[in-house]
Amino acid sequence: MNPDFAIVLTFKINGNADADFLVKTARNIGARAVITNAQKDDFKEACSKYTIFLADEADGVDLNSDDVIDTIVTNRQNGKNTIINIPVTDGKFDDITQKLLDTINSWMHLFGHALNEGKSSTLESNNGFILENRHADYQKYVFVKRPLPEKIEVTGLTQEPNRVEWIDHRTDLDFTFKDGKLIINLTEPESDLAWQVLRIQAHRPEDDIIHTEF
CATH class of the missing domain: 2.60.40.1180 (Golgi alpha-mannosidase II)
Known part of the structure; x- marks a missing residue:
C-alpha cells in the first residue's frame, strides 16, 4: 500500500450499498484511497469520478472516535498509512461508525493538507x-x-x-x-x-x- 495514502477506508459491505455515496464520503473526509469487499465495478466508476485510488483488499483496523486521530497521526509520523474498517449494512453506517467518520472529518477539515501533503x-x-x-x-x-x-x-x-x-x-x-x-x-x-x-x-x-x- 502506498504510504502517501495517509487514510484508507476499507468498506465492509453487507447487503446493497451506494458506491458513489461511500466514495464521496471518503473523499470529503480527506481519504486518498478506498477498499471494498463488494460491488467493485461500481466502486471503480465512483473512484474515477472522485479521483480516489481503489486499492486491493488489505487488512484494516477497527478504530473508534476516541483513538482514531491518535492512530492516524502516529502512523503518519512513522511513514505509514492507516487502513480503517468501515462497516456498511444495507448502505448505512451505524452510530459508532458515523461518529468515527465525523471525528476524522472535523480534524481533517483543519489539518488534512498538512497530513496528506507532509513527508518526513x-x-x-x-x-x-x-x-x-x-x-x-x-x-x-x-x-x-x-x-x-x-x-x-x-x-x-x-x-x-x-x-x-x-x-x-x-x-x-x-x-x-x-x-x-x-x-x-x-x-x-x-x-x-x-x-x-x-x-x-x-x-x-x-x-x-x-x-x-x-
Missing part, C-alpha cells in the same frame, strides 16, 4: 514531530499534542523563517531564531482538538529576488 523532515522538535510539504519544502508542519507547552524548540533550519502560525485560523506566533535554534512561543489555538498543527513558512529562494519598478 530533517528538522527536529523537542515536542511533537515535524513533516514538510512534499510539493513546497519551505513549508514545515509541527504536530503537537495537548497539553501544549509554553514554547517549543525546533532545530535544523539554516535561516530565520518568514512566518510561524497555527494552521487553525492562521494565527501568527511569536518566535526567535538564534544559533540555528527556532524558539516558538505558543498561544492557545482556537480549536480544542487534542492534536494541533503549526506551520513554519521557511525562507524561499524567491524571497531573495529584489522587486523593481519600471
Whole structure:
C-alpha cells in the first residue's frame, strides 16, 4: 500500500450499498484511497469520478472516535498509512461508525493538507514531530499534542523563517531564531482538538529576488 495514502477506508459491505455515496464520503473526509469487499465495478466508476485510488483488499483496523486521530497521526509520523474498517449494512453506517467518520472529518477539515501533503523532515522538535510539504519544502508542519507547552524548540533550519502560525485560523506566533535554534512561543489555538498543527513558512529562494519598478 502506498504510504502517501495517509487514510484508507476499507468498506465492509453487507447487503446493497451506494458506491458513489461511500466514495464521496471518503473523499470529503480527506481519504486518498478506498477498499471494498463488494460491488467493485461500481466502486471503480465512483473512484474515477472522485479521483480516489481503489486499492486491493488489505487488512484494516477497527478504530473508534476516541483513538482514531491518535492512530492516524502516529502512523503518519512513522511513514505509514492507516487502513480503517468501515462497516456498511444495507448502505448505512451505524452510530459508532458515523461518529468515527465525523471525528476524522472535523480534524481533517483543519489539518488534512498538512497530513496528506507532509513527508518526513530533517528538522527536529523537542515536542511533537515535524513533516514538510512534499510539493513546497519551505513549508514545515509541527504536530503537537495537548497539553501544549509554553514554547517549543525546533532545530535544523539554516535561516530565520518568514512566518510561524497555527494552521487553525492562521494565527501568527511569536518566535526567535538564534544559533540555528527556532524558539516558538505558543498561544492557545482556537480549536480544542487534542492534536494541533503549526506551520513554519521557511525562507524561499524567491524571497531573495529584489522587486523593481519600471
